Amino acid sequence: MPMPTQMLVQDTMEEPASKVMKKVDISDVDMEKGSIIIEGKTKIVYELPKAPGKCLVLSKDSITAYNGVMKNTLEGKSSISTKTTCATFSILENAGIKTSLIQKVDDKSFLAHRCGMIPIEWVTRRVATGSFLRRNEGVKEGYRFNPPKLEIFYKDDAKDDPQWSREMLEESKLKCGNLVITADEIDKMEKMTVAIFEILERCWQTKNVSLIDMKIEFGVCSDTNEIILADVIDNDSWRIWQNGDKRLMMDKQVYRNLRGTEITDVEMQNLKQNFTWVADTCHQMAEEFRNSLEISKGQVVVLMGSASDKSHCEKIRNTCDKLAVKCILRVTSAHKGTEETLKILSKLEGESLHIPTVIIAVAGRSNGLGPVMAGNSCLPVINCPPVSAQWATSDIWSSLRLPSGLGCATIIDPEMAAQAAAQILAQHDVVVWSKLRVQLFSNWLKLKKADMEMRREMQQE
Ligand SMILES: Nc1ncnc2c1ncn2[C@@H]1O[C@H](COP(=O)(O)OP(=O)(O)OP(=O)(O)O)[C@@H](O)[C@H]1O
Ligand SMILES: [Mg+2]
Missing domain, CATH: 3.30.470.20 (ATP-grasp fold, B domain)
Structure with a gap:
């Protein structure tokens, strides 16, 4: 039986x-x-x-x-x-x-x-x-x-x-x-x-x-x-x-x-x-x-406009960790410390010859950081603005409305910004790719389990 x-x-x-x-x-x-x-x-x-x-x-x-x-x-x-x-x-x-x-x-x-x-x-x-x-x-x-x-x-x-x-x-x-x-x-x-x-x-x-x-x-x-x-x-x-x-x-x-x-x-x-x-x-x-x-081939560099954005950036880092991607946090403001910001960018450009790099720009209010990065380098840039409850729409628009010739993306959720960065790096990194591939399977499995549970509840009714 x-x-x-x-x-x-x-x-x-x-x-x-x-x-x-x-x-x-x-x-x-x-x-x-x-x-x-x-x-x-x-x-x-x-x-x-x-x-x-x-x-x-x-x-x-x-x-x-x-x-x-x-x-x-x-x-x-x-x-x-x-x-x-x-x-x-x-x-x-x-x-x-x-x-x-x-x-x-x-x-x-x-x-x-x-x-x-x-x-x-x-x-x-x-x-x-x-x-x-x-x-x-x-x-x-x-x-x-x-x-x-x-x-x-x-x-x-x-x-x-x-x-x-x-x-x-x-x-x-x-x-x-x-x-x-x-x-x-x-x-x-x-x-x-x-x-x-x-x-x-x-x-x-x-x-x-x-x-x-x-x-x-x-x-x-x-x-x-x-x-x-x-x-x-x-x-x-x-x-x-x-x-x-x-x-x-x-x-x-x-x-x-x-x-x-x-x-x-x-x-x-x-x-x-x-x-x-x-x-x-x-x-x-x-x-x-x-x-x-332990030591990933590529890196995600999170540039935050202010140290007060750290908790938002930690969420990016946690997701990177799960996907076996090294994640570095830096503080720099394109508005208030332009020279320093460009120095960091030059260093990353230089490193990227050996270390595939994705930049995530975290800047609240008016996001100059991501677009400045994107306008001055060939590295992929993702804006991940920490939006304030009161000004959410305006904050986001400052990342979306770009001068011509700039190609930075905007992803509001920090976990998803990390995920997108990992997907870029995964093209040349079998470990990150495998982690993402298993994540696809896990997402499917979670839904499957939820559906099985639902069917069971229905049967018991
Ligand atoms: N972890 C495991 N627990 C229990 N059985 C196992 C485990 N791993 C393998 N086996 C079984 O051990 C058996 C012996 O393996 P083997 O590959 O030698 O068989 P085989 O002669 O090739 O025949 P088959 O066509 O069944 O593979 C297989 O039936 C396999 O399913
Ligand atoms: Mg066998």
Whole structure:
């Protein structure tokens, strides 16, 4: 009997993970291995009797394809895979996506939240290739999906993981952990899948590698009953092409392409080299991501006309903080200290050669500050005037009515001004972009939760 879903609704739609990956001291976790929860082709998942709700995911040195039709031992693959998954999951955690990863334990294993796995492979595609072409006659290889194309495959080895429609998934009312998968959970997984793809796609792009497609799995966390990204994302999970060139593929497809041939040692070595490069690059991307949370590439410089505007400016800074953007506060008045204001501007212009910069001008009454900045530099300027109750309309007009040739924007709400600045910086900053991308998902999730709550109230009336 499926569980009544209304009872579980609240627990399943949680906010995304916090800013920095939670640190669990694994010396506090008793890692004594219990029985095997499940063993698959590439991993063994162990129960940890002294750490309920957690499990150990141990990788194997095996590489398989076509549902086990191809199977080889690739010495070192377990540590390569573990390194890749820990890196990709840590990027996503730091972006704000909840994953099953708690912490890497050793070369071959990581501590994870134990999940009731949802037996679906969520495939996202940016570029048409592989099985998609066989299933969609007439579509040429290289067709670009905007937004990324989502496909669902039901995990059933005996039937070769058949493709399912969304409707089939909805109607099957799968029970995973303590949760029945309904349309709401499917919506959430769809949204999360695309967000995850787009974040990793941007990360790879910083290395001039195209993420072509990707397969992921979700699980119901046994502790919280919420849906989180689970299983792994390693080099078996995607297609990645250096330079967007299929001939420079770095993923497991190289192995699949050897089907039906006698695989030589040289080919296995080549494969290992590719997998190692991917693991190392993912590790580097994860380090860069983490570092960028502490010291962002770009900056928002808030110039306030008077120190009395500080509390308004702090709101800008708080939002910048949440979006991993460095925010500097300065006091300067274009009316009363013009020379000083222009000196600050020259310094920012000089710095912007290396530090992408957005200026936010906070000036009450008559806003000369923002327009002077905009009229004397190429930096983006956003006016964020603190409006007085009595003179609100006039105050705002002083930011809006500009001399010709000036392009500064005006955003009244300080949080939104920070958001707009972050969106400008995000064009060249994968970390800020990822934070914004997860924020989009969170906004959607909040509405979804509110609607679910409303439906529940209506049912109870
Ligand atoms: N955190 C977790 N909690 C519980 N089970 C998990 C967790 N992470 C992964 N698993 C499950 O571990 C199993 C073993 O993984 P493995 O990838 O080796 O299986 P597989 O042989 O590839 O088969 P499959 O086609 O199911 O992936 C999978 O069924 C996976 O869903
Ligand atoms: Mg698997």
